[in-house]
Amino acid sequence: MHKSPKSVLILNGPNLNFLGRREPAVYGSQTLADVEALCLRTCSEHGYALDFRQTNSEGMLIDWIHQAADLQAQGVLAGVILNAAAYTHTSVALHDAIKAASVYLIELHISNVHAREPFRQHSFVSPVANGVMFGFGVAGYALAIAALAKR
Ligand code: CA2
Numbered sequence: 001m002h003k004s005p006k007s008v009l010i011l012n013g014p015n016l017n018f019l020g021r022r023e024p025a026v027y028g029s030q031t032l033a034d035v036e037a038l039c040l041r042t043c044s045e046h047g048y049a050l051d052f053r054q055t056n057s058e059g060m061l062i063d064w065i066h067q068a069a070d071l072q073a074q075g076v077l078a079g080v081i082l083n084a085a086a087y088t089h090t091s092v093a094l095h096d097a098i099k100a101a102s103v104y105l106i107e108l109h110i111s112n113v114h115a116r117e118p119f120r121q122h123s124f125v126s127p128v129a130n131g132v133m134f135g136f137g138v139a140g141y142a143l144a145i146a147a148l149a150k151r
Pocket of ligand 1: 015019027110
């Protein structure tokens, strides 16, 4: 019987819907739809299905992390790539959700957060992530998918 591919769940947090339309010097000129297309191509190359989402709500991100735990229990999840945007630097609730879900998770940032303002240099996600990707622009999404495939 044909086995369906595992999914990569890519979660994007607040204001990432502005990607490519504001602050191109920091985040580049590609839109979130362009990033989704890049992720779809990269997932196909690695034999994965893609589930790509964006929300401006902290609670929604947490609900999606809980869903990821269910998908992992069903054996259909390759891993989670999370760009929690500003919630990275503020959200204990997100930290707790990731810890409780115990899913394989890569934290991702488009920009080099350590070369920016001091408030971006603390992450509540990093201590509960399996790996962190930052500073490679939107190409980091493809690199993170490749990292999942190398596990
Ligand atoms: O570099 C990243 O990917 C960030 O996660 C992006 C967040 C920022 O708060 C983090 O410190 C680093 C901001 C996302 C907002 O996205 C925008 C994109 C284009 C224009 C304006 C906002």
